[in-house]
Amino acid sequence: MGKSYMAEPYKIKVVEKIGVTTREQREEAIKKAGYNTFLLDSQDVYIDLLTDSGTNAMSDDQWAGLMKGDEAYAGSKNFKTLKNAVQDLMGFEYVVPTHQGRGAENILSQITIKEGDYVPGNMYFTTTRAHQEMNGATFRDVVIDEAHDSTYEHPFKGNVDLDKYQALIDEVGADKIPYICLAVTVNLAGGQPVSMENIKAVAEISRKNGILVMMDCTRFVENAAFIKEREEGYQDKSIKEIVKEMFSYADGATMSGKKDGLVNIGGFLALNDPDLYTKATALVVVFEGMPSYGGMTGRDMEAIAIGLYESCEYNYISHRLEQVRYLGKKLEEAGVPIVKPIGGHAVFLDAKEFYDHIPQDEFPAQTLAANLYVESGVRSMERGIVSAGRNKEGNHYYPKLELVRLTIPRRVYTYAHLDVVADSVIELYKNRKNAKGLKFVYEPPVLRFFTARFELLK
Template sequence: MRYPSEPYKIKVVEPFAVTTREQRQTFIEEAGYNTFLLKSEQVGIDLLTDSGTTAMSDNQWAGMMMGDEAYSGSRNFLHLQDIVRKYYGFKYIVPTHQGRGAENILSTLMIEDGDYVPGNMYFTTTRAHQERNGASFVDIIIEEAHNSQFDHPFKGNVDLAKLQDLINRVGADKIPYVCVAVTVNLAGGQPVSMQNLREVKALCSRHKIPVMFDATRCVENAFFIKEREEAYRDASIADILHEMMSYADGCTMSGKKDCLVNIGGFLCMNDHDLYQRATEIVVLFEGMPSYGGMAGRDMEAMARGIEESVDYHYIQHRVAQCRYLGDKLTEAGVPIVRPVGGHAVFLDARAFLPHLEQEKFPAQVLAAELYLESGVRSMERGIVSAGRNKQTGEHHKPKLELVRLTIPRRVYTYAHLDDVAEGVISLFKRRDQIKGLKMVYEPRLLRFFTARFEPLK
């Protein structure tokens, strides 16, 4: 396939570290074999996350100079509100410091103890907020999503039969909302079809259950709909995005992804009563309803980023970079999640290291070994990220044990991705030598951020 060139010019450069293997051995030991605990100055190409790592445009930086830092009624908030209404279609917006601030407010407002929140695969912080407020997460994604090698155009789709079965089992009154991620991160950045979104909304409407989107990577989802659903081939990204959002009652947004900014997020809804209650909670946790946890300059950058994000050439190149890296690895026989998603390439750690049992943390050690091999920082998305069952204390054991190579927006070139591929392929050639890890420190919540490990003998 043809990989489109970068639709931007490089105006400012930032050097990154060039280290030796011996140095990296010391660094990863000091970090407890957890790539989250490495210092930025110790990392070369950084594929830890695409959250807040975007390179902002000159237009966004210009907007930063127009920040209205009024404590209430900032003109930047009014601009952001207008832009969100235009492209997402929701009536009300509550700014937050980032996506998990929106998750906190939504969960606090809508969940009661003993509720069930169905979703198309869990996400770490989302489920943590839901459980913190007394709910149980129920996975309703299609089964194909749990098979890394199954090539399905919309592996993020909700299984309507699973959703209906849950409604029949617990009752609609015990389901405060259905959480639909567009795209699904832990399935490999997989999209949801417009047809499926339409059907989920129809089913939920019959039972008077709200639908709330995790809209973090919604523009990527819109691109896949344009590419893979015939009815939308000639539609603009903006029009597809607007229709997608029409099948939700609200959304949480981490602006650090598809809004192309380094900090910020928001909660949206159409229900006025819910909005009024949200403005009370945001004052407690974040700030005034017209800024939440954001500065005026950040809201202006976000408003401009939303407009830039729906440009077809931008999102086409964004997805093409992921495919480029995925194709390089596939050609070398490296097992990855198929098809390649919109924000990352996911290594299948179970297939990469079949000699390691899941309790030996194959994805965690693979991420550490990739850093040791090449200086490339990635992250674990497997048993460590899944955490423990609150009742039994046992590890959650997801079917997918993955390492995420996350590509920041507008930051790296295809030449950088060549270096990443070279490092992964080199590691793959000596994969039989890699041993597992044991966990020596485990925090109570979201352990993947700060847990520490040691190599098994």
């Protein structure tokens, strides 16, 4: 019988032992953590699918690059290496390094947003919207409607609805819209890509109205790979060629290097406008560090530069997407409700369908993430009503998607690990009617999903 998956395009040189716990130990650990998987100790986790952010395995070339770290406080040679990589792969003129992606989001929001502005985007992301709102803007979701339907099969579910975008411009005026935040891919839709055709159309509307196009390019290589697979005219283009074209339609980008940069920390803000760059460098000194390191060590910048190139290698990204699909297909074949089509960085469980007897304000996704940990030691992440937070009036946002994210770190786990995950989820699904929801016992005012605590409902 032939293999049913693509073998790893790498070999393992170093291993790390992981803990194996009993069910009793996990029950105690999740209770101590307030049923919030973010508050678990990693030593109590068997397979960690909380995030793909900073959890990647670096290559031998990246580890070698660490030894080239120039830790000068100003003028580090590693900054030049990073800047050259961004200019070469993405085409942006200016690079402002930051400690991670949210540092770039903070600076971009402060230099572009005025009180009363609106920022459209193809679905919100937690930290991005928080920075926009803290600087006085209102976020408007302009993603296509299909993105909010977990069962709908669409090759580019992250696309902007151009009519929604134009309607917002007509409603509030272009002068109230500093930029559109275009995520490639869209995390909370299930890791869904944006087509090149849609990117071009967004850029055309934006430039006609004097609105900047700012990409959240955290997973830009995954987006490029989907374009290569699914969009007419791109099958014979290299990942690098597709990446370069994608960014040619943007005025700037925020980047968390902890994803497609294949490193454990770091990020940057990339820009083309010299005036915005000047404003950004003034703020990076306040919040991050000198413009030539911005919260990173020299060795981190060297590793990101190498990682950006490695991420654009076709063999790497093909295996990356195939690993995610492997897990998704196993769950789909067992009847487990997941977001379709399977995305680029994670498999998303539809907790509304999984626990259809638990109301959304009893946090079915949070419940499912906690129960999966107890079942198997697999740590996942809630992406539903808890992550969505509250509006300015203090009421819950009720997102249409109530999801649990099984996020696959890059170059870390084998297919055997994914089999364990699949078997655990399937077992939970068989016994789903026994689950009970949760209630808050502690709720922070901002980004509550990170540190909130819950207890089981009776």
